Amino acid sequence: MASEITRLKGKVAVVTGAAQGIGRGIAMRLAEEGAKVAVADINESGAAKTAAELNAAGAAACAIRLDVTSLKDAKAAADAVERQLGPVDILVNNAGWDKVQHFLDTDEELWNRLIDINFRGVLNCVKAFAPRMLTRPGSKIISIASDAGRSGGVNDAVYSGCKGAVMSFTKALARELARYQINVNAVAPGVIDTPLSQAISGGIPGYMDRLMRVVPLRRKGLPEDIAAAVAYLASPDADYVTGQIISVNGGMAM
Ligand SMILES: NC(=O)c1ccc[n+]([C@@H]2O[C@H](COP(=O)([O-])OP(=O)(O)OC[C@H]3O[C@@H](n4cnc5c(N)ncnc54)[C@H](O)[C@@H]3O)[C@@H](O)[C@H]2O)c1
Numbered sequence: 077m078a079s080e081i082t083r084l085k086g087k088v089a090v091v092t093g094a095a096q097g098i099g100r101g102i103a104m105r106l107a108e109e110g111a112k113v114a115v116a117d118i119n120e121s122g123a124a125k126t127a128a129e130l131n132a133a134g135a136a137a138c139a140i141r142l143d144v145t146s147l148k149d150a151k152a153a154a155d156a157v158e159r160q161l162g163p164v165d166i167l168v169n170n171a172g173w174d175k176v177q178h179f180l181d182t183d184e185e186l187w188n189r190l191i192d193i194n195f196r197g198v199l200n201c202v203k204a205f206a207p208r209m210l211t212r213p214g215s216k217i218i219s220i221a222s223d224a225g226r227s228g229g230v231n232d233a234v235y236s237g238c239k240g241a242v243m244s245f246t247k248a249l250a251r252e253l254a255r256y257q258i259n260v261n262a263v264a265p266g267v268i269d270t271p272l273s274q275a276i277s278g279g280i281p282g283y284m285d286r287l288m289r290v291v292p293l294r295r296k297g298l299p300e301d302i303a304a305a306v307a308y309l310a311s312p313d314a315d316y317v318t319g320q321i322i323s324v325n326g327g328m329a330m
Contacts, residue, residue, distance in 0.1 A: 083311035085110030088161045090153070092144055092201060093171030095122025097270030098220060101299025102168055105307045107135035111166065114157040116142040118171070136161065144171045144197030150204035158208065165212060166310045167205045169198045169219040169242075176276055179233040187234050194238035198245065206253065213257035216310045219246055220302070221264040221321060223329045239264070243321050250319030259318040263305045266325025268297040292327035 089106045093099040095117035107113045107130045115130070115137060117123035123139035130137035138160045142153040157164055173193045175186060198219050209215035224232050225239025243262055250260035267273060267287050273296070277284040288294060305324045308314055323329060 081108070081307075082110040083307070083313065084166070087111045087165040087310070088114070088157070088163060089166035089168065089310065090114040090116055090140070090157050090164055090205065091168040091170055092116045092142060092197070094126055095119040096126075097272055098265065098268055098299045098302050099168075099170040100126050101303040102170060102306045103130065103137070105300065105303035106166065106168075106310060107133070107137060109307055109311070111310075112136040112161045114138055114140050114153075114161055114164075116140040116153055116157075116171075118143045142171075144169075144200055145192040147200045147203060150200040154204040154208060163208060163212060164205055165209070165214070166216045167201060167209070167218070168306060168310070169201050169217070171197055172220065172222075172272075174232065174235045174272060174276060176229075176231040176235075176280070178231050182234065190234045191238055194235060195241045195245075198242055202249065206258070209258055210253075210256045214312065214315065215256075215258045216314070217249070217253070217258065217260045218306050218309045219262045220306075221246070221262040223264045223266050223323055223325050226264060226321075226323070227329050246321065247319045254318060259309070259314060261309045261314070261317060261319070262321045263302055263309065264321050264323045264325070265302050266291065266297055266323065266328040268299060268302060270299060287328075290328055291325070295326060297324060297326060 089111040091103045094103040094115040115123045115127045127137040127139035221242045222239040224236040246262040
């Protein structure tokens with residue numbers, strides 16, 4: 077793992093949902109920049125695989141089983157990360173899930189699942205990890221929202237609502253934690269090539285082509301594109317940045 081950038085040397089980061097997709101890309105990038113990384117995911121074998129890849133590349137990493145919908149799990153994960161890697165400086169709330177469906181065809185079961193993972197999951201992890209950051213000025217909390225939370229996604233109303241909630245929560249929390257010199261920001265991806273977006277677009281013919289027509293840079297984003305923005309927000313370069321939502325979307329929404 078040879079990176080010329082060592083902005084995160086000596087820092088401990090936890091990335092939720094890091095078994096695959098964007099979270100995996102973030103874990104890789106933070107490790108490249110020198111952080112020790114806890115790969116936290118409900119998919120234990122996937123988390124173990126990402127952590128093993130990081131260790132093989134010379135980084136210090138561990139896998140943690142975490143279901144973000146459970147506050148109890150999140151608190152246990154906070155203990156486990158601290159035991160294995162040390163006090164956490166960087167929390168990345170990345171775990172998320174989506175299923176597209178016309179709102180009038182959705183039921184409460186789907187709403188609850190979407191809200192529990194995409195919004196409550198962020199609350200649980202902040203509640204579990206942030207109290208330990210209060211004595212560590214310069215700590216960073218970064219959540220992965222979505223441009224759907226800004227613009228609204230068709231057949232994606234509840235998910236869009238959750239991501240909008242993540243953005244508002246980010247701003248309010250940024251105000252509350254500023255007195256501790258803790259920065260709280262979010263990254264809002266556009267369309268990123270991951271197992272999640274492949275699963276969604278795979279079921280709808282022509283979906284990705286239609287989406288690409290409204291992306292000025294004319295390509296899907298990669299997990300690395302999101303990871304670069306997260307690494308910036310996690311670093312001392314962003315010490316004067318808080319309460320912000322950075323879209324990384326090829327210009328899809330401006
Ligand atoms: N891919 C996109 O186009 C896109 C666009 C905007 C926002 N996002 C957001 O980016 C984040 C990552 O998405 P992705 O595309 O990489 O998805 P993905 O499905 O490829 O990966 C998500 C990861 O989260 C984990 N996860 C799901 N539920 C969990 C739970 N309850 N507890 C812990 N881990 C859990 C999964 O096991 C998986 O490893 C999500 O928050 C998503 O909403 C993605």
